[in-house]
Amino acid sequence: MEFRKKEKDAFVYGIHPVLEALQSGKTVDKVWLQEGVLQGQLKDLLPLLRAKNLIWKQVPTAKLNALVKGNHQGVVISVSSVDFADLDTVVANAFEAGEDPFILVLDGVTDVRNFGAIARTAACAGVHGILVPEKGSAPLSADAVRTSAGALMKIPVCRTQSLYGSIKMLKNSGLKIVGATEKTSEALFDADLSGPIAVVMGDEETGLSTNTWKLCDAHVKIPLSAQGVGSLNVSVAAGVITYEVVRQRTK
Numbered sequence: 001m002e003f004r005k006k007e008k009d010a011f012v013y014g015i016h017p018v019l020e021a022l023q024s025g026k027t028v029d030k031v032w033l034q035e036g037v038l039q040g041q042l043k044d045l046l047p048l049l050r051a052k053n054l055i056w057k058q059v060p061t062a063k064l065n066a067l068v069k070g071n072h073q074g075v076v077i078s079v080s081s082v083d084f085a086d087l088d089t090v091v092a093n094a095f096e097a098g099e100d101p102f103i104l105v106l107d108g109v110t111d112v113r114n115f116g117a118i119a120r121t122a123a124c125a126g127v128h129g130i131l132v133p134e135k136g137s138a139p140l141s142a143d144a145v146r147t148s149a150g151a152l153m154k155i156p157v158c159r160t161q162s163l164y165g166s167i168k169m170l171k172n173s174g175l176k177i178v179g180a181t182e183k184t185s186e187a188l189f190d191a192d193l194s195g196p197i198a199v200v201m202g203d204e205e206t207g208l209s210t211n212t213w214k215l216c217d218a219h220v221k222i223p224l225s226a227q228g229v230g231s232l233n234v235s236v237a238a239g240v241i242t243y244e245v246v247r248q249r250t251k
Helices: 015-023 040-044 046-051 061-067 087-096 112-125 142-147 163-172 210-215 234-250
Strands: 003-006 009-013 028-034 056-059 075-079 102-107 129-133 157-160 176-180 197-202 218-220
Touching (some): 009 061, 015 075, 028 061, 040 046, 061 075, 087 129, 087 157, 102 234, 163 176, 163 197, 163 210, 176 210
Parallel strands (some): 028 056, 102 197, 129 157
Antiparallel strands (some): 003 009
C-alpha cells in the first residue's frame, strides 16, 4: 500500500491501494478524485465510497500532484490517525454509567492545533465525546493527536454528515444545547449549565452557523475586559466554558 506523509497527514493513492484501504476498514478523512475522469476503475470506487458514507471532492490533476508524488491514478485519500465513535453509543454509555452526558460540538473549527488543544482540555475535564461535521472540520491528523498530547486517542470523536441532525438527536435525548457566542447578553457564569449538556463552539471568524444557532436552547458569552483584544482563541474559550460546566457539576 502506498503512503506518503505531507504535513504529518497520511495519504493513500492509486486505485488498488485506495481500494485496499477502504476494504480494510481504515478511517478515511477525505477523498479527492480527479475531475473529468470518473470512468473505468475510478468509477468502480464510487459504490464503495457511497456504502461507507464518504463524500468525495473532484479536483484538478494539479491538486492531486501537489498532494502526492507518484502515480495516483486519479484518486487520493487521507487516512485519519484515530477512529470515529458512534454518537448514540457515547450518549447511551454516559447515561448507563449514571452520568449526565457532556458533549462538545465543534461547528466549523478547522485549525488542527485548536482542535487538538480543545480535545486535550475535553479529556482532562471528563467530556464524554466531541462531535464534528464531516465537512468543514479539522482533520484528525497526527499533528492534531500530537497537539492534544494523545487525548484524541482516548476521548471519543464522533463525525456526522449532518451536524443539524445530530444536534437534534442530542436534544431529543434530553441534552440541553448551549451555544457559545459573543452575540448574546447572557454571561457564561450566570447560565445554568447543569444536567445533560452539549456545548457548541463555532468558527472564530464566523461563529455559530445559522442552523446550529436556531437549535440552541441557550446562548452564553464569556465576559471580556474592555482592555482586551475583543475575543478569545476558540480553544481557550472552549476551555473556559468546559470548566464552568465542571464547576457547576461539582460545586
